[in-house]
Amino acid sequence: xxxxxxxxxxxxxxxxxxxxxxxxxxxxxxxxxxxxxxxxxxxxxxxxxxxxxxxxxxxxxxxxxxxxxxxxxxxxxxxxxxxxxxxxxxxxxxxxxxxxxxxxxxxxxxxxxxxxxxxxxxxxxxxxxxxxxxxxxxxxxxxxxxxxxxxxxxxxxxxxxxxxxxxxxxxxxxxxxxxxxxxxxxxxxxxxxxxxxxxxxxxxxxxxxxxxxxx
Ligand code: DC
Numbered sequence: 001x002x003x004x005x006x007x008x009x010x011x012x013x014x015x016x017x018x019x020x021x022x023x024x025x026x027x028x029x030x031x032x033x034x035x036x037x038x039x040x041x042x043x044x045x046x047x048x049x050x051x052x053x054x055x056x057x058x059x060x061x062x063x064x065x066x067x068x069x070x071x072x073x074x075x076x077x078x079x080x081x082x083x084x085x086x087x088x089x090x091x092x093x094x095x096x097x098x099x100x101x102x103x104x105x106x107x108x109x110x111x112x113x114x115x116x117x118x119x120x121x122x123x124x125x126x127x128x129x130x131x132x133x134x135x136x137x138x139x140x141x142x143x144x145x146x147x148x149x150x151x152x153x154x155x156x157x158x159x160x161x162x163x164x165x166x167x168x169x170x171x172x173x174x175x176x177x178x179x180x181x182x183x184x185x186x187x188x189x190x191x192x193x194x195x196x197x198x199x200x201x202x203x204x205x206x207x208x209x210x211x212x213x214x215x
Pocket of ligand 1: 034125
């Protein structure tokens with residue numbers, strides 16, 4: 001099949017990770033969760049006692065840490081931090097860290113290198129279709145009703161956060177991620193917009209597979 005690249009963007013709780021996992025499985029591709037990279041960098045920032053708003057410090061640290069993503073496992077300098085990056089504190093810091101253009105440059109370069117070395121893949125994030133892989137074979141932008149997104153996010157956190165707290169948090173992150181100056185969350189030119197509200201993932205996967213066939 002050559003190097004097939006599928007870009008999946010959308011806000012938190014829109015269903016990106018579930019879709020990316022299923023799609024990668026069906027197509028025999030690997031998947032890259034770029035949000036996990038921003039989260040792991042945010043964890044490193046917090047562990048250093050650094051301010052997530054410190055552009056220079058965060059950018060410098062981005063160039064120094066070693067981030068490895070393998071499926072759902074995330075390693076920071078060799079340590080498995082897959083669970084540690086899912087706390088509300090890291091979630092907040094990740095949004096701040098992701099606003100720094102310098103840090104984004106470092107991570108975007110690593111993401112492109114990942115796609116290159118894996119011969120394509122399913123890549124999910126906020127700027128995949130717009131910045132990381134603008135030439136992707138298929139670009140998908142997921143949306144979902146805010147109430148459903150908050151419910152999914154709170155379920156994902158396994159009760160660590162109540163649904164109303166998750167809703168507030170998501171609304172704040174949507175605003176921050178969509179209004180930042182560098183690579184804001186946006187629908188890429190040519191992206192297919194899919195509303196996943198009330199839709200089981202299988203149906204969305206089938207829709208995307210048929211879009212791929214029609215290309
Ligand atoms: O998808 P997520 O919740 O794991 O993302 C964590 C944060 O990283 C979120 O605030 C948005 C940011 N992010 C980004 O700016 N660009 C990406 N490609 C992926 C995530």
